[in-house]
Amino acid sequence: MTEDRLIELFRRIAKHPPTSLRVGIGDDAAVVRPAGAREDWLITTDLLLEDIDFKRGWSSPAQLGHKALAVNLSDLAAMGARPRLFFVSLGLPSECGVGWIRSFYRGMTTLGGRWQASLAGGDLSRSRSGILISIVAAGESTRRKVLLRSGASPGDLLCVTGTLGKAAAGMSLLEVGRVRGRSAAECEALAAHRTPEPRCEVGHWLARRGLATAAMDLSDGLSTDLRRLAAASGVGATIDATRLPVFAESAGWGCDPVRLALHGGEDFELLFAAPAPRLSQLMRRYPRSFPRVSIIGSVTGQRRIQWRPAPNAPLQSLEPLGWDHFR
Amino acid sequence: MTEDRLIELFRRIAKHPPTSLRVGIGDDAAVVRPAGAREDWLITTDLLLEDIDFKRGWSSPAQLGHKALAVNLSDLAAMGARPRLFFVSLGLPSECGVGWIRSFYRGMTTLGGRWQASLAGGDLSRSRSGILISIVAAGESTRRKVLLRSGASPGDLLCVTGTLGKAAAGMSLLEVGRVRGRSAAECEALAAHRTPEPRCEVGHWLARRGLATAAMDLSDGLSTDLRRLAAASGVGATIDATRLPVFAESAGWGCDPVRLALHGGEDFELLFAAPAPRLSQLMRRYPRSFPRVSIIGSVTGQRRIQWRPAPNAPLQSLEPLGWDHFR
Numbered sequence: 001m002t003e004d005r006l007i008e009l010f011r012r013i014a015k016h017p018p019t020s021l022r023v024g025i026g027d028d029a030a031v032v033r034p035a036g037a038r039e040d041w042l043i044t045t046d047l048l049l050e051d052i053d054f055k056r057g058w059s060s061p062a063q064l065g066h067k068a069l070a071v072n073l074s075d076l077a078a079m080g081a082r083p084r085l086f087f088v089s090l091g092l093p094s095e096c097g098v099g100w101i102r103s104f105y106r107g108m109t110t111l112g113g114r115w116q117a118s119l120a121g122g123d124l125s126r127s128r129s130g131i132l133i134s135i136v137a138a139g140e141s142t143r144r145k146v147l148l149r150s151g152a153s154p155g156d157l158l159c160v161t162g163t164l165g166k167a168a169a170g171m172s173l174l175e176v177g178r179v180r181g182r183s184a185a186e187c188e189a190l191a192a193h194r195t196p197e198p199r200c201e202v203g204h205w206l207a208r209r210g211l212a213t214a215a216m217d218l219s220d221g222l223s224t225d226l227r228r229l230a231a232a233s234g235v236g237a238t239i240d241a242t243r244l245p246v247f248a249e250s251a252g253w254g255c256d257p258v259r260l261a262l263h264g265g266e267d268f269e270l271l272f273a274a275p276a277p278r279l280s281q282l283m284r285r286y287p288r289s290f291p292r293v294s295i296i297g298s299v300t301g302q303r304r305i306q307w308r309p310a311p312n313a314p315l316q317s318l319e320p321l322g323w324d325h326f327r
Numbered sequence: 328m329t330e331d332r333l334i335e336l337f338r339r340i341a342k343h344p345p346t347s348l349r350v351g352i353g354d355d356a357a358v359v360r361p362a363g364a365r366e367d368w369l370i371t372t373d374l375l376l377e378d379i380d381f382k383r384g385w386s387s388p389a390q391l392g393h394k395a396l397a398v399n400l401s402d403l404a405a406m407g408a409r410p411r412l413f414f415v416s417l418g419l420p421s422e423c424g425v426g427w428i429r430s431f432y433r434g435m436t437t438l439g440g441r442w443q444a445s446l447a448g449g450d451l452s453r454s455r456s457g458i459l460i461s462i463v464a465a466g467e468s469t470r471r472k473v474l475l476r477s478g479a480s481p482g483d484l485l486c487v488t489g490t491l492g493k494a495a496a497g498m499s500l501l502e503v504g505r506v507r508g509r510s511a512a513e514c515e516a517l518a519a520h521r522t523p524e525p526r527c528e529v530g531h532w533l534a535r536r537g538l539a540t541a542a543m544d545l546s547d548g549l550s551t552d553l554r555r556l557a558a559a560s561g562v563g564a565t566i567d568a569t570r571l572p573v574f575a576e577s578a579g580w581g582c583d584p585v586r587l588a589l590h591g592g593e594d595f596e597l598l599f600a601a602p603a604p605r606l607s608q609l610m611r612r613y614p615r616s617f618p619r620v621s622i623i624g625s626v627t628g629q630r631r632i633q634w635r636p637a638p639n640a641p642l643q644s645l646e647p648l649g650w651d652h653f654r
Contacts, residue, residue, distance in 0.1 A: 006428065006451055013432050014446035018411055020467075021447055030447040032412065034467070037364035045463060047416040047450045084345055085359065089374040089461050101333065105340050119341035120348055120357040123374045124333055129456030134416050136372060136463045140347075140361070 004228065026232065027149050028075040028216055029139075040141040041084075044075035050130035058174045061100045063194040064133075065107025071219065072137035073115055073198035074268040078217035080147040080207020081139030083117035083200060089134040091127035115200050145207045149232035152214035152273035154301035158237060159279070160245065161199050161269045162291040164222060165257055166192040168264025169250035185249035192247075196268040202290050203270055211282040215272035221265040221322020227305050229271060236304045239297030239318065242311055262307070263321040273299055331555065353559065354476050355402040355543055356466075367468040368411075371402035377457035385501045388427050390521040391460075392434025398546065399464035400442055400525035401595040405544035407474040407534020408466030410444035410527060416461040418454035442527050472534045476559035479541035479600035481628040485564060486606070487572065488526050488596045489618040491549060492584055493519040495591025496577035512576035523595040529617050530597055538609040542599035548592040548649020554632050556598060563631045566624030566645065569638055589634070592650040600626055 011025045022040060023031035029044035048068050050056055059067065073083050088108065092101070109119060117137065170193030173179075173186055181187035199217070206212045216229050222239075230237045246257035269291075274282060279295070286293060297307075306315040338352045349367060350358035356371035375395050377383055386394065400410050415435065419428070436446060444464065497520030500506075500513060508514030526544070533539045543556050549566075557564045573584035596618075601609060606622070613620060624634075633642040 003451060006425075009425070009428070010432070010446065010449070013436055017445050017447070018443065020411060021445060024445075024447050025449075030412070030414070032368075032447075032465070034361045034364040034368055035366060037361040039362060041359075041361055041368075043412075043414065043448065043463075043465070045414045045416050045448065045450050045461070047418060047452050047459075047461060049418050049452050049454055049459075051455060052418075052452055084347060085357070085370075087357070087370065087372045087463065089372050091374060091376050091379075091459065098333075098336070101336070105337070109340055116345065118344050118348060118351075119337065120344070120351050120359075121370065121372065122337070122352075123372050123461075124330060125374050125376050125379055127376055128378060132374075132376075132418065132459055134372070134374060134450075134461035136370075136414065138359070138370070 023148065028078040029081070031146055040144050040146055042076055042079050042081040042139045042141065042146070043136065044072055045134065045136045046071045046075070048133040050132065055174070056131065058179065059194045061103035062107030065104040066111045066195045068133045068135050069108045069111050069117070069137070070196045070198045070268060072135045073117065073200060074196070074217040074219065076137055076139035077198045077200040077203035078147065078215050078270055080145060080203045081141055082204055083112070083115045083137060083139045085120040085138045086112060086117050087120055087136040088122040090122070091125045091132040093127050093130060096131065115198070142204065142208045145210060147203065147207045147212055147215040147272070149214055149216045149229045152229060152233035152235050152299045154235055154299050156213055156273040156275050156299040157279050157295050158239065158271065158273055158297045158299060159293050159295050160218065160271050161202050161293055162267070163245050163247045164218070164267050164269060165250065165260030165264045166247040167196060167266040168260040169247050169255050170194070172250070172255055173253060185252060189247065189250060193266065196266065198268060199270045199291065205287070205290070206272060211278050212272040212274050215270055218267045218269050218271050219265060221263045222271070223262050223318050224320040224322030225271060227320050230303070230305060234303070236300040236302045237297060238300055238315060239307045241307060241309045243294060243296045245292070245294040262318065265323040350475065355405040356408070358473055367471050367473055369403055369406050369408040369466045369468065369473070370463065371399055372461065372463045373398045373402070375460040377459065382501070383458065385506065386521045388430035389434030392431040393438045393522045395460045395462050396435045396438050396444070396464070397523045397525050397595060399462045400444065400527060401523070401544040401546065403464055403466035404525045404527040404530035405474065405542050405597055407472060407530045408468055409531055410439070410442045410464060410466045412447040412465045413439060413444050414447055414463040415449040417449070418452045418459040420454050420457060423458065442525070469531065469535045472537060474530065474534045474539055474542040474599070476541055476543045476556045479556060479560035479562050479626045481562055481626050483540055483600040483602050483626040484606050484622050485566065485598065485600055485624045485626060486620050486622050487545065487598050488529050488620055489594070490572050490574045491545070491594050491596060492577065492587030492591045493574040494523060494593040495587040496574050496582050497521070499577070499582055500580060512579060516574065516577060520593065523593065525595060526597045526618065532614070532617070533599060538605050539599040539601045542597055545594045545596050545598055546592060548590045549598070550589050550645050551647040551649030552598060554647050557630070557632060561630070563627040563629045564624060565627055565642060566634045568634060568636045570621060570623045572619070572621040589645065590648040
């Protein structure tokens with residue numbers, strides 16, 4: 001049983017959606033159209049558990065608050081929504097007192113404030129078994145334009161924002177006890193793991209201009225997430241290892257940058273597809289202040305996910321070796 | 328540090344709400360008004376943790392699914408909203424397989440279907456420490472009429488639906504290992520604990536007719552929740568023990584029915600206030616098929632919560648001895 005099969009099960013369970021639900025299970029967020037509303041509202045939720053999704057000693061409470069909200073804002077970003085509200089449910093062991101709670105909320109509200117997302121409610125419970133965080137975030141579309149996972153067509157080019165494998169490179173440092181970076185590259189990798197920046201501005205820009213045919217955020221690793229985007233669109237994909245925006249510096253501490261770019265999770269960069277002519281238009285107008293975009297491959301008509309490890313090497317199957325809670 | 332003090336802290340943190348947020352932290356649900364929408368949307372979230380909020384051996388997976396959704400629908404009911412969507416995040420230990428998951432979802436979707444609430448998304452994670460359930464439910468107002476905790480005035484009468492202390496009476500059976508009832512009363516008490524019925528129809532009816540000045544659901548026990556309603560309204564309250572709709576049968580297995588009605592949690596009945604003239608109008612029109620309503624006391628101008636244990640006894644302070652995760 002994999003996570004994707006469970007999601008398929010839930011999709012069958014939720015077979016009679018109300019008319020206000022435009023998009024339900026299977027995309028980054030649900031899309032709700034309240035009767036009469038000018039915009040669609042997007043709602044997403046993520047669960048973070050201690051020792052599964054994070055380790056307490058690896059981040060400060062404020063960093064943990066930042067990250068917990070960031071992973072939710074990233075889902076909204078992937079669909080082009082502007083964040084509006086969030087709800088936080090916390091299960092806390094007794095050693096997390098008021099000081100811990102204040103710092104955690106400061107981390108969340110500082111990030112939320114940057115993207116106009118306000119705390120609107122939540123729930124609190126004591127926990128006998130570690131910290132658990134459940135966040136719901138709601139955002140608004142712009143002119144009802146929403147980026148789905150399902151619109152990619154054969155021939156579209158595949159793009160990603162920023163650098164891939166940087167958060168995983170940071171985690172590899174934490175795994176060997178290096179909680180403070182000794183170089184700029186190490187600090188950058190640790191920050192990518194601890195305080196990822198959701199790509200709200202890019203997602204919103206892409207959606208508003210209607211330049212992408214499909215998009216999602218990279219939370220579980222490119223090899224796992226690309227397969228999801230392709231499945232939702234009913235297509236295949238080929239990517240080119242030499243075009244991946246890898247975090248080459250991680251080789252300095254024993255990582256394989258290409259492997260981390262393919263399978264490392266939690267980069268929270270955006271993956272999107274666009275037809276070649278539209279993409280050149282996109283690249284011309286793309287603001288310089290935004291994280292760079294790299295073309296990493298293309299969408300194919302055969303429902304296979306493949307990659308080319310080197311310029312003249314034959315195509316190989318790209319196995320989904322990213323994160324899966326249930327594999 | 329009590330739960331109410333933490334909520335006060337969060338309310339200060341969330342001090343700049345966006346214009347779309349009509350009601351934020353401190354009521355049963357947040358009230359959102361999407362630009363242009365005909366109705367308000369209400370959003371609530373509740374967290375349930377194994378061995379804190381429930382015990383695995385006490386309920387079947389389907390009963391647990393029912394209850395997890397019911398506590399959220401009850402929050403929507405308390406504000407008069409019609410349920411629409413829900414999102415479920417689950418952390419599951421490895422022994423909860425596909426069979427468990429199917430049953431749990433069946434319990435949820437059966438209850439959801441009765442109130443037109445559809446599963447719209449969620450998240451899944453493995454858990455190393457018991458089952459955890461985080462649900463978000465969203466509902467729609469009718470003609471933008473929403474019941475808040477904050478509208479009660481001195482002189483209003485206080486009412487509750489149904490019977491109080493029945494769920495706690497059921498829990499007292501489970502605590503001594505009686506998982507099957509030996510009498511109708513025991514079965515009823517166990518059902519009240521395991522599969523509470525959210526009072527959606529009553530809440531919606533009250534809100535639509537504008538007959539109540541304030542309302543909330545009874546999740547943590549009357550003595551704790553009444554204090555919250557009074558604090559939100561800036562008033563006090565007096566209740567009369569002899570008028571409480573207690574579950575007298577629980578005396579048969581050693582419970583104190585009045586004590587459970589005052590302090591036992593999880594009844595998920597509605598508590599509401601209404602001026603006396605409006606209340607008699609309400610009682611005349613109140614549908615016979617709905618759970619009965621009892622007048623249990625009145626709202627006062629002094630900010631004290633008191634009760635009268637017997638007809639001619641002096642008033643006593645009613646201490647909040649209901650459930651508090653943080654006391």
